[in-house]
Amino acid sequence: MIRIDTPLFFFxxxxxxxxxxxxxxxxxxxxxxxxKNIFALTLVHFMGDFYNSFTMPLLPAFMDKLSLTLTQVGxxxxxxxxxxxxxxxxxxxxxxxxxxxxxxxxxxxxxxxFIPLAGIAPSFFVLILFLAAGSVGSSMFHPSVTGxxxxxxxxxxxxxxxxxxxxxxxxxxxxPLFITWFVARFGLSAMPATMLIGWGAxxxxxxxxxxxxxxxxxxxxxxxxxxxxxxxxxxxILLIWLVMVLRAVVGxxxxxxxxxxxxxxxxxxISVGSAIAIFVVAGTVSxxxxxxxxxxxxxxxxxxxxxxxxxxxxxxxxxxxGNWVFxxxxxxxxxxxxxxxxxxxxxxxxxxxxxxxVASLMMGFAYGLGGVFSPLIxxxxxxxxxxxxxxxxxxxxxxxxxxxxxxxxVSPQKKLPISKQRSLS
Numbered sequence: 061m062i063r064i065d066t067p068l069f070f071f072x073x074x075x076x077x078x079x080x081x082x083x084x085x086x087x088x089x090x091x092x093x094x095x096k097n098i099f100a101l102t103l104v105h106f107m108g109d110f111y112n113s114f115t116m117p118l119l120p121a122f123m124d125k126l127s128l129t130l131t132q133v134g135x136x137x138x139x140x141x142x143x144x145x146x147x148x149x150x151x152x153x154x155x156x157x158x159x160x161x162x163x164x165x166x167x168x169x170x171x172x173x174f175i176p177l178a179g180i181a182p183s184f185f186v187l188i189l190f191l192a193a194g195s196v197g198s199s200m201f202h203p204s205v206t207g208x209x210x211x212x213x214x215x216x217x218x219x220x221x222x223x224x225x226x227x228x229x230x231x232x233x234x235x236p237l238f239i240t241w242f243v244a245r246f247g248l249s250a251m252p253a254t255m256l257i258g259w260g261a262x263x264x265x266x267x268x269x270x271x272x273x274x275x276x277x278x279x280x281x282x283x284x285x286x287x288x289x290x291x292x293x294x295x296x297i298l299l300i301w302l303v304m305v306l307r308a309v310v311g312x313x314x315x316x317x318x319x320x321x322x323x324x325x326x327x328x329x330i331s332v333g334s335a336i337a338i339f340v341v342a343g344t345v346s347x348x349x350x351x352x353x354x355x356x357x358x359x360x361x362x363x364x365x366x367x368x369x370x371x372x373x374x375x376x377x378x379x380x381x382g383n384w385v386f387x388x389x390x391x392x393x394x395x396x397x398x399x400x401x402x403x404x405x406x407x408x409x410x411x412x413x414x415x416x417x418v419a420s421l422m423m424g425f426a427y428g429l430g431g432v433f434s435p436l437i438x439x440x441x442x443x444x445x446x447x448x449x450x451x452x453x454x455x456x457x458x459x460x461x462x463x464x465x466x467x468x469x470v471s472p473q474k475k476l477p478i479s480k481q482r483s484l485s
Contacts (some may be wrong), residue, residue, distance in 0.1 A: 172258025308430025360382025
């Protein structure tokens with residue numbers, strides 16, 4: 061009998077929600093989804109984010125080994141987020157023009173090579189170089205493979221994007237558990253051995269990963285491509301991007317500062333880690349649910365529900381007592397992360413000529429900009445307390461409801477007329 065006051069309770073019941081959606085939907089819609097290619101793209105996403113998730117839980121170990129200051133830790137995390145902010149849109153621009161797997165395979169190679177090397181970095185300067193190179197690799201593969209998902213998702217792009225997004229979300233749940241166990245047992249100096257996992261995946265992906273299909277924009281410059289890609293829909297794309305930025309600000313604020321908040325309330329490190337893991341896994345479940353439903357109800361209802369319920373879910377996380385905090389973590393993660401794949405697919409429906417570029421705007425660019433606010437949130441927490449600041453942050457999703465009202469009504473089963481994409485050509 062699984063007790064309700066344990067983290068296992070929430071994982072156990074989440075599996076009942078997750079399994080029918082995957083099994084029944086994939087069985088009923090296999091004819092329209094290229095499962096082999098979606099699996100390959102999801103594997104790239106999982107392996108890249110698996111390595112990318114190593115850094116944050118190892119920061120205390122890096123601090124002990126290299127005698128890092130908190131300022132240097134801030135520079136490390138800020139550099140990684142800045143690279144996600146800068147690199148992804150430029151890679152998305154080129155990925156829409158050249159039929160090459162170099163961005164996906166090369167990006168994964170950089171991530172699987174340099175992040176494990178961080179374990180043997182002899183100085184702060186070398187450490188930041190290794191982590192920066194790994195972050196560039198992460199930013200390289202994301203827009204390329206994300207832009208390919210709708211091509212092989214057929215009429216069920218929302219479900220396919222949710223499955224793809226699940227790969228990354230699960231990686232951020234599994235990766236920290238794996239690397240903290242590995243380092244605790246073998247030490248930081250053994251981290252390069254973890255490269256073997258990524259190299260094995262790369263050998264497999266070299267054989268099965270499809271070549272991306274470009275949209276015929278090879279001969280247009282950057283400005284010309286923006287005109288051709290966005291056309292009359294640039295205002296809608298901007299609204300969606302702003303909503304995704306607000307979601308990123310909220311999500312990263314809670315993921316960054318909730319561990320400190322719970323520790324201050326007396327929770328053990330194991331309980332804090334369990335709460336964060338539940339938060340991430342709940343986002344995996346909600347991403348699949350949102351993608352499954354968006355293929356039937358449309359995109360706007362998913363945004364209304366997830367962003368409307370995000371505020372009460374976050375407040376519940378802050379104030380539920382005792383082991384009920386795990387329930388709050390599940391509810392918060394469920395609604396905070398639900399709209400990510402749906403936002404990407406909606407933007408790709410509006411701008412089908414630039415799937416990789418708009419994916420990079422909705423994911424990497426929005427994520428990076430959301431991370432820029434973390435130092436400000438931290439400064440405010442130093443002044444007013446973490447609880448008060450997170451309480452105010454939890455109301456930000458309500459602001460996004462106004463922008464969601466102006467989202468276009470796009471049917472999941474229909475493409476936007478191409479003429480609307482070339483209004484400025």
